[in-house]
Structures are given as C-alpha cells and as structure tokens.
Amino acid sequence: MKIIVAIKQVPERDAHIRIDSSGKWIEESDVQYAMNESDAYALEEALQLREKHSGEVIVVSAGPERVGTTIREALAKGADRAIHIDCNDLNQRDALGVARLIADAIRPDNADLILTGLQSDDLGYGQTGVILAELLGVPHATLILHVEKTDAGLKVKRELEAGFFQEIELPLPAALTIQSGGNKLRYATLMGIKKAKTKEMRVVTAAALDGAPVAVLDGIAHPKKQRSTQIIPGDAKQAAATLVEKLKFEARIL
Amino acid sequence: MTSLSATLAEPQSFSLVEKLLFLLLVAASGVLFWRRFGPILRKILHSRKDPDFHLSPIGRRVWDFFWEVICQAKVIQQRPLPGLAHAFVFWGFCAFALVTLNHAAVGLGIGFLDPASWIGRTYFYLADAFAIACAVGIFGLFVRRFLVRPRWLGSKVSWESGFIAGLIFVLMVTYLGAFFTTDAAPTARILWWIHTLTLLIFLPLIPHTKHLHLVLSPATIFLSRDGFSQIPPLVGDEDFGLVTGKDLTQLVSLQAYSCVECGRCSEHCPATNTGKLLNPKEIILGVRAYLNEFGPASDEQLLGKHNSQEAVFQCTTCGACEFQCPVGIEHLPIMIGLRRGAVNTGAWENDYGGKLFNQLERGSNALGISALERDKFIQKTELPIFDGTQEYCLWLGCMGGYDPKGREIIASFARVMNYLGTSYGVLKKEKCTGDPVRRLGNDLLFQQLAEENLKALAQNKVKKIVSICPHCVRTIQEDWKAYGTPPEIEHHSEFMARFAGRLPKQKSDEKVVFHDPCYLGRYRNVYDEPRELVQLSATLVEAPRHRERSFCCGAGGGLAFLGEETGERVSHVRAQELVATGASTVGTACPFCNTMFRDALAASEKPPQLLDIAQLVARGLPPVAPTSNGVSKA
Structure with a gap:
C-alpha cells in the first residue's frame, strides 16, 4: 500500500506569539516549530499500516526551508521518502490554495491512501484534507481514530460528538483526516535520524504548482483577555443552586 | 610466635628428578593458567577501543591505584571488618611476592635470600607477621562466607571460594611451619613441596574463578574513567550505545571480567532492595557471560539472553553501585549504555517513556505543562527577569517552574537571595x-x-547559574559539555553555605534528618554544605544510611516519569527510614526527592514535615514587604 501523509510545521505548543509589523502574521524569528499534532498521529497511523501490510510511506509538507527539520523528523520516525513543497507564503494561502499545491505535488505518485491531520494547530481551517480528496477525485472520511484494511478497501472509526463513534467502510484510493490520540506516538531515535540522512527528499517549488488563493488573510489578533469573576451571594445551599444554574446555562459546561 | 633464633628452613640439594619434576609442574600450571587467561585477555583487547580514553592526568590514576589498591581504602572503608580481613590477605600476598620468588629459586638450588643473613632474617620475619595476618584474615573470610553467609554473596554456596581459602591458608601455614624445623629435616622438604603444589594448583584456578580480580582489578582501577558516571560520547554514524558485542569497549570488557562478585553493589542498590528484577552485579556478570558465549565481535543483542531490558530500565542511576565497587567497575556508563542501545534504536517501547519523549520533542518541560504556567508563576512570585546585567541566572528547572512544591522552594530561595542582596534573574524561556x-x-x-x-544561555550572556535541582546542576555542568561550554553552575546549598555567616542563626532542639540526594552527594561530593545550613536553625540527626551511602528516593534516571514500580516503592522504604530517626522534620535538597517523599511520608502515621534546605533557611529570615524584590547588588 502506498500511503502519502501531508504534514504541516506549526509553532511549538509553548511558543510565545507576537504579531509581526504587517499585522497579518506572527513574528517568526522568536518561535520554535514542531510537527502539527494531528499530523503526527496521521504519520503514526501510516507507519503502522505499512508495518502490517507493507508498502511505502511518503510525507509531503509545504513551507519554507525550516520545514526541512519537520520532514526529517518524519523520515526519522520511519517514512520512506519525502516531498518538500518550497514556498515562503504558506500562511497567506487559504486551504484551497494549499490543497492545490499538495494535490499537484503528489498526483504523479498515485497513492492508495492519503492521510492528513484533521486540522492545523495554527490556522485550524480543517479543510485541507477534504479539499485534497476532492481535487484528487477520491472518497474521504474525517475525524478518524482507527484504520483497518479490508479486502474491499478500508474500515475506519470516526469520532463523533459526545463520546459516540461511527464505523464506515470506503474503497481505495481514499483520503482520511486523522484525529489525535488514536494511537501511541513513537519517539524519534538517533538511528532514525541517521537513516533519514540517506532518504530521498524531493524539493518542488510552489511556483511550479497551481496554488492560487481565493480567500485572502486580512489580519490576525491576540484573543482579548476577559476575566469576569462573579461572587455568588447567599448561604451555601442557595449559592450552590445559583452556581449550578450558571454552570448549566451561562458556562454551559454541565 | 617463633623464637628469635629460629630461621626459615630451606631444604637443600634437590635431586635432578625433583628439579625436573618441579619445572614440569611449573610449566603445566603456567600452561593451564594461560589456556584460560589468554582467551579472556584477547576478548578484552579485541573489544572496541574507548573513544574518550586518555591516560592523562596520570596523577589521578596513580593516586587511585595507591589509595584503592595498595591501601585498600575503599575495601576497608565501606565494609570495615571483611575489608580489613581482605586487606591482610592482599598485603600478605604483596609481602609474599619476594618470598615466593625465593621459594621457587630454592627448588632450583639458586635461592637468593639467605635466611641466615640479617636481610633475609628481617624480611622473613616481616613476612611472618604478614603470613599470620593473612592466615587470620582468610580464616575470617572463610567463616563469613560459610557460617555468617551474608545474603549479598549470593544464595549459592561457592565451594571454589572455600577451596581457594583453604589453599591460601595452607600456603601461610606451610611457610610459618618452616620456622620450626631445620634445613636438613625431612619436614622441611615436605613443607616445601606442599607449599609449591598449593601454589601451582592456585595459579590455574585464578582465571577460572572470581579470583581473576587478583590479576585484573589493579589494572581496572588504574584505567577507570575520570569522574563519576562518565558517559562516553557516541562516535560516528553507527554508534548508538551498547547494542551488540561490537559496541563493548575495552574498559567495559575489562570491568566485566574484574567483578569479584562481592555484592556490595547489590547491597546498596535501591532496585535490588525493593524486589525489582535489577541487580547491578548480575548486569556486570551478564556482560561477562555474553563475552564468554558470544565474544566482542558478535552481532547478538546485549539485551537478550544474558541481560534483560526490564532490569536495565529499573535503574534510578543513584550510583551507589559505582561508588561502592572496590574493583573499579563503572556501572552507570554500562547501564546507561545499554539503555542508549535500546532507546537510540527504538527497541525500547514504554508508554510512559514514549510520552515523556514526545512531550519533550514538542514542549519545554518534562511535566508536560504549558510554558504559560511558568510565566504566571514568575509574575506572581515577582521573580526578576535575567537581562544580562545580573550576576546570577536562577535556573528554575521543570520542578521549580511547574511543580507546586518546587515553586515553594524557588520562592524561599529567592527570599534568601533577596536578603543577601544577590543580583539575579530568571530566563524568560x-x-x-x-x-x-x-x-x-x-x-x-x-x-x-x-x-x-x-544557545539561549549564550544569547542571554549568562555567566553564572544557581539551581535548586542537583539533576539540573549535574546535567548542565557535566553532560552538556558534549555540545558546548556551559556557564559556571552551583547548587543552592553550596551558594547559601558560602554566605552561612550572614544568614540568621537560631539554634533550636528541632530534630532535622537530612536526606542526601544522590546527584548532590555521590555525583557532586557535596555533603557538608546542606548540613551546615540545617544546623543554622535545628539539630541535625542522621539516618542510618547517609552521605556516600545514602539510599535513593527512587526518582532518578528518568524513573520519576515511568509510572508505578514493581515490588516495594523505593521512596516508601527510604521515607520509613527517615521517619524512624524520630526527627520532626525531613530536610531535602532536591525537588525530585521532595516530590517522592511528599507522597511517601503521607503514608506514615505521624508524618514529619518536609522542607527543602532553602525553606529551612528562609523561615529564619525577617519578614519582608511582598513587593520588594531586592535586585540591588550587595
């Protein structure tokens, strides 16, 4: 089975975010980057499928030169080869634009299965995977926790709201967007990193691919800090009743 | 004792047949010795070269040799009675080198030390004293092994040890007996032959038994690495630590064959003492068994037939084994080497370990908490930010930045530094x-x-660091050296002890038992400083196992992050020992020890309070206004 995993490099979870002078993106110089979390689970799923059914795992990632470190990490964890779509304006492209880039870059490989994380931790469109499926003309399923290969194609488990799951079957080739937490992630090893050095990393430039954006990013902003402490008056019994009321209808967490 | 007129009887005029027989037996004994020793030596020499080995500084090696081999200091210090008995046997052997040489020469009619001359008389009398001491010593060791039977010597009775003890005893008795007879008497000849045969039987037994340490351990001690738990660098693209026989270095192989199976390592091992699979002695003997079966060129996995992955990952790296070992075995580089082999190749699969690695691949701390929480703590505690102008960078570490108890320690230590007028700051990230x-x-x-x-420290122009965590101190100072030049660093106990004279002193009857953290004590040799600080405000009491013999809290070696232990919990065993001292307060100097004891002490009926030395010191300080952050330089 030939599996392609689209991964994205995003600011590290603990990064201190500052908005740059254009107001359209973050100051990149003081940020460290890591692999998007759900993409890491997509890669893990691909590696486990390959271990069970043999085949090839190819990772594809779009972004500037620094994306190379995340690609190498994926190769170190076990991917067989990689495609780097070199582009410096990734954050200004909408999901359609990025999906077009990826679709053009991976089309010649005719993969059996395309995996992505369900959304990116930075922009969080949650669209790239499904548009990619559309562009490649393959069926797709989203929010996948578990993938099983059957004679007819795939049986996958989707996560629904409120603790419900759905199992569906679909033929191959197909595209899936993977939810975090379905598997245990493997760690990168020194041996993996050394082996990754000899693996193929093909660089294609974005200019050579079709990826014109339709939606244009206007600006980004920090969320406004809101602190609204409420002191609930009355005796304990009364206050508890009011608290439950508020948790139910205002905070909506009960 | 012999009367002063008595001299050592030496049989004269051996017949040609006797001489030939003697030479034949010597040759046979030598050949038998070499047939076993030769292959061992080849296995050691054919192991991989140690990439970081340097003979210099030679002074340190000579001193170790003098102190640990000649003086038998560690052998005696750590187990006084058996140690002294062993030292008598060892010194007896040394004194006997010349006696034995002359003994053999007599058999060929070319004896060079005349018992009647004053030199000979003096030397042989001196050897007398050693022989008596040696005989008493070996008898004592025999009684210990076969009658007292301490469990660290293993459950199996070693008959070979008894036999060899017998041989040594016979050697001494036959030597001493020769003072009670004359040259011409047949007794002299019989004694000479018994002594000779005993020697010639002893020699080939050496490489077959743990008595191999007689030959190897002086070299092992002389060649041991400089410093505690020195983890060698990985060299080239194929080095992932100790994976197969090809990765065993000459030092590792030499050490594996030097083990004398005394069990001191096991006696002090927190894993062995709490019912885990790990026994450091068995790890070393496992490497030896591997070398015997597969040799140093084998592709067979080291963690397999003779050593188990489970055992290797139960080590807290407390270093009690390495500290105790009287023959210079360095357990930690071997233990960590085997772990490296398993982790660097991805062979180690552990849910907790994998989670820890993933957390640190993406996040900033081992606790897996958002860095924003650290920022909030810094703001709330009003810790100044390091901007390059202050003298010290206060390193928070994962525990100081994210753990509630660790934060209390930081806050207390910040108060002490404010009181002393030290200029310091913490890094933003x-x-x-x-x-x-x-x-x-x-x-x-x-x-x-x-x-x-x-990189971050260099960008911030940090020159000096102070930290509340002995693990951070050790790692920054020693382990980072592989990748650059770390700034100067000290532990907060050392820092505060330097200013002890300026800290408030208020002696009380409060009994504080101080627990030596492994990474502060055995790793860094800091024992007196925290005690000095405890004594500023309290009366120090000691646990039965303290200073170099301190018993681990169970957190080291990454084990704090690996979930539930098998067997008894190390922290509970240690906490009970601390409670049993009757102290009302347990003093620690490591946030990891602190977190382990926090849970373990809670299990005791009337738990003593638990305080870091920074907290012990800070409670004696005058109260300050909450807004003061005293950054002014003293």
Whole structure:
C-alpha cells in the first residue's frame, strides 16, 4: 500500500506569539516549530499500516526551508521518502490554495491512501484534507481514530460528538483526516535520524504548482483577555443552586 | 610466635628428578593458567577501543591505584571488618611476592635470600607477621562466607571460594611451619613441596574463578574513567550505545571480567532492595557471560539472553553501585549504555517513556505543562527577569517552574537571595536540561535540549547559574559539555553555605534528618554544605544510611516519569527510614526527592514535615514587604 501523509510545521505548543509589523502574521524569528499534532498521529497511523501490510510511506509538507527539520523528523520516525513543497507564503494561502499545491505535488505518485491531520494547530481551517480528496477525485472520511484494511478497501472509526463513534467502510484510493490520540506516538531515535540522512527528499517549488488563493488573510489578533469573576451571594445551599444554574446555562459546561 | 633464633628452613640439594619434576609442574600450571587467561585477555583487547580514553592526568590514576589498591581504602572503608580481613590477605600476598620468588629459586638450588643473613632474617620475619595476618584474615573470610553467609554473596554456596581459602591458608601455614624445623629435616622438604603444589594448583584456578580480580582489578582501577558516571560520547554514524558485542569497549570488557562478585553493589542498590528484577552485579556478570558465549565481535543483542531490558530500565542511576565497587567497575556508563542501545534504536517501547519523549520533542518541560504556567508563576512570585546585567541566572528547572512544591522552594530561595542582596534573574524561556532523557539513553533528544539551552544561555550572556535541582546542576555542568561550554553552575546549598555567616542563626532542639540526594552527594561530593545550613536553625540527626551511602528516593534516571514500580516503592522504604530517626522534620535538597517523599511520608502515621534546605533557611529570615524584590547588588 502506498500511503502519502501531508504534514504541516506549526509553532511549538509553548511558543510565545507576537504579531509581526504587517499585522497579518506572527513574528517568526522568536518561535520554535514542531510537527502539527494531528499530523503526527496521521504519520503514526501510516507507519503502522505499512508495518502490517507493507508498502511505502511518503510525507509531503509545504513551507519554507525550516520545514526541512519537520520532514526529517518524519523520515526519522520511519517514512520512506519525502516531498518538500518550497514556498515562503504558506500562511497567506487559504486551504484551497494549499490543497492545490499538495494535490499537484503528489498526483504523479498515485497513492492508495492519503492521510492528513484533521486540522492545523495554527490556522485550524480543517479543510485541507477534504479539499485534497476532492481535487484528487477520491472518497474521504474525517475525524478518524482507527484504520483497518479490508479486502474491499478500508474500515475506519470516526469520532463523533459526545463520546459516540461511527464505523464506515470506503474503497481505495481514499483520503482520511486523522484525529489525535488514536494511537501511541513513537519517539524519534538517533538511528532514525541517521537513516533519514540517506532518504530521498524531493524539493518542488510552489511556483511550479497551481496554488492560487481565493480567500485572502486580512489580519490576525491576540484573543482579548476577559476575566469576569462573579461572587455568588447567599448561604451555601442557595449559592450552590445559583452556581449550578450558571454552570448549566451561562458556562454551559454541565 | 617463633623464637628469635629460629630461621626459615630451606631444604637443600634437590635431586635432578625433583628439579625436573618441579619445572614440569611449573610449566603445566603456567600452561593451564594461560589456556584460560589468554582467551579472556584477547576478548578484552579485541573489544572496541574507548573513544574518550586518555591516560592523562596520570596523577589521578596513580593516586587511585595507591589509595584503592595498595591501601585498600575503599575495601576497608565501606565494609570495615571483611575489608580489613581482605586487606591482610592482599598485603600478605604483596609481602609474599619476594618470598615466593625465593621459594621457587630454592627448588632450583639458586635461592637468593639467605635466611641466615640479617636481610633475609628481617624480611622473613616481616613476612611472618604478614603470613599470620593473612592466615587470620582468610580464616575470617572463610567463616563469613560459610557460617555468617551474608545474603549479598549470593544464595549459592561457592565451594571454589572455600577451596581457594583453604589453599591460601595452607600456603601461610606451610611457610610459618618452616620456622620450626631445620634445613636438613625431612619436614622441611615436605613443607616445601606442599607449599609449591598449593601454589601451582592456585595459579590455574585464578582465571577460572572470581579470583581473576587478583590479576585484573589493579589494572581496572588504574584505567577507570575520570569522574563519576562518565558517559562516553557516541562516535560516528553507527554508534548508538551498547547494542551488540561490537559496541563493548575495552574498559567495559575489562570491568566485566574484574567483578569479584562481592555484592556490595547489590547491597546498596535501591532496585535490588525493593524486589525489582535489577541487580547491578548480575548486569556486570551478564556482560561477562555474553563475552564468554558470544565474544566482542558478535552481532547478538546485549539485551537478550544474558541481560534483560526490564532490569536495565529499573535503574534510578543513584550510583551507589559505582561508588561502592572496590574493583573499579563503572556501572552507570554500562547501564546507561545499554539503555542508549535500546532507546537510540527504538527497541525500547514504554508508554510512559514514549510520552515523556514526545512531550519533550514538542514542549519545554518534562511535566508536560504549558510554558504559560511558568510565566504566571514568575509574575506572581515577582521573580526578576535575567537581562544580562545580573550576576546570577536562577535556573528554575521543570520542578521549580511547574511543580507546586518546587515553586515553594524557588520562592524561599529567592527570599534568601533577596536578603543577601544577590543580583539575579530568571530566563524568560527555559527548556528541560535533558536529565531524564540523558539517563534514559535518548541521545537525539538530549542533544536537542542541550543545544537549545546552551544557545539561549549564550544569547542571554549568562555567566553564572544557581539551581535548586542537583539533576539540573549535574546535567548542565557535566553532560552538556558534549555540545558546548556551559556557564559556571552551583547548587543552592553550596551558594547559601558560602554566605552561612550572614544568614540568621537560631539554634533550636528541632530534630532535622537530612536526606542526601544522590546527584548532590555521590555525583557532586557535596555533603557538608546542606548540613551546615540545617544546623543554622535545628539539630541535625542522621539516618542510618547517609552521605556516600545514602539510599535513593527512587526518582532518578528518568524513573520519576515511568509510572508505578514493581515490588516495594523505593521512596516508601527510604521515607520509613527517615521517619524512624524520630526527627520532626525531613530536610531535602532536591525537588525530585521532595516530590517522592511528599507522597511517601503521607503514608506514615505521624508524618514529619518536609522542607527543602532553602525553606529551612528562609523561615529564619525577617519578614519582608511582598513587593520588594531586592535586585540591588550587595
């Protein structure tokens, strides 16, 4: 089975975010980057499928030169080869634009299965995977926790709201967007990193691919800090009743 | 004792047949010795060269040799009675070198030390004293092994040891007996032959038994690495630690064959003492068994037939084994080497370990908490930010930055520094030093963490660091050296002890038992400083196992992050020992010990309070206005 995993490099979870002078993106110089979390689970799923059914795992990632470190990490964890779509304006492209880039870059490989994380931790469109499926003309399923290969194609488990799951079957080739937490992630090893050095990393430039954006990013902003402490008056019994009321209808967490 | 007129009787005029028989037996004994010793020596020499081995500084090696081999200091210090008995046997052997040489020469009619001359008389009398001491010593060791039977010598009775003890005893008795007879008497000849045969039987037994340490351990001690738990660098693209026989270095192989099976390592091992699979002695003997079966060129996995992965990952890296070992075996580089082999190749699969690694691949701390929480703590505690102008960078570490108890320690230590007028600041961003991943053998992640931290410290122009965590101190000072030049660093106990004269002193009857953290004590040799600080405000009491013999809290070696232990909990065993001293307060100097004891002490009926030395010191300080942050330089 030939599996392609689209991964994205995003600011590290603990990064201190500052908005740059254009107001359209973050100051990149003081940020460290890591692999998007759900993409890491997509890669893990691909590696486990390959271990069970043999085949090839190819990772594809779009972004500037620094994306190379995340690609190498994926190769170190076990991917067989990689495609780097070199582009410096990734954050200004909408999901359609990025999906077009990826679709053009991976089309010649005719993969059996395309995996992505369900959304990116930075922009969080949650669209790239499904548009990619559309562009490649393959069926797709989203929010996948578990993938099983059957004679007819795939049986996958989707996560629904409120603790419900759905199992569906679909033929191959197909595209899936993977939810975090379905598997245990493997760690990168020194041996993996050394082996990754000899693996193929093909660089294609974005200019050579079709990826014109339709939606244009206007600006980004920090969320406004809101602190609204409420002191609930009355005796304990009364206050508890009011608290439950508020948790139910205002905070909506009960 | 012999009367002064008595001299050593030496049989004269051996017949040609006797001489030939003697030479034949010597040759046979030598050949038998070499047939076993030769292959062992070849296995050691054909092991991989140690990449970081330097003979210099030679002075340190000569001193170790003098102190640990000639003086038998460690042998005696750590087990006084059996140690002294062993030393008598050892010194007896040394004194006997010349006696034995002359003994053999007599058999060929070319004796060079005339018992009647004053030199001969003096030397043989001196040897007399050694012979008596040696005979008494070996008898004592015999009684210990076969009648007292301490469990660290193993459950199996070693008959070969008894036999060899007998041989040594016979050697001494036959020597002493020769003072009670004359040259011409047949007794002299019989004694000479018994002595000779005993020697010639002893020699080939040496390489077959743990008595191999007679030959190897002086070299092992002389060649041992400089410093405690020195983890060798990985060299080239194929080096992932100890994976197969090809990765065993000459030092590792030499050490494996030097083990004398005394069990001192096991006696002090927190894992062995709490019913885990790990026994450090068995790890070393496992490497030896591997070398015997597969040799140093084998592709067979080291963690397999003779050593188990489970055992290797139960080590807290407390270093009691390495500290105790009287023959110069360095357990930690071997233990961590085996872990490196398993982790660097991905062979180690552990849910907790994998989670820890993933957390540190993406996040900043081993606890997996958002760095924003550290920012909030810094703001709330009003810790000044390091801007390059202050003298000290206060390193928070994962525990100081994220753990509630660790934060209390930081806050207390900040108060002490404010009181002393020290200028300090904390970094805006910090990453884990990599201690847990270093000890667990993840070199890739350790290198990333070390390099990122070194870069951040250089950018911030940090010259001096002070830290509340002995693990951070050790890792920054020693382990980061592989990737750059770390700033000067000291532990807060050392820092505060330097200013002890300026700290408030208020002696009380409060009994404080101080627990020596492994990474402060055995790793850094800091024992007196925290005690001095405890005594500023309290009366110090000692646990039965303290200073160099301190018993681990169970957190080291990354084990704090690996979930539930098998067997008894190390922390509970240690906590009970501390409670049993009757102290009302347990003093620690490590946030990891602190967190382990926090849970373990809660299980005791009337738990003593638990305070870091910074907290012990800070409680004697005058109260300050909450807004003061005293950054002014003294």
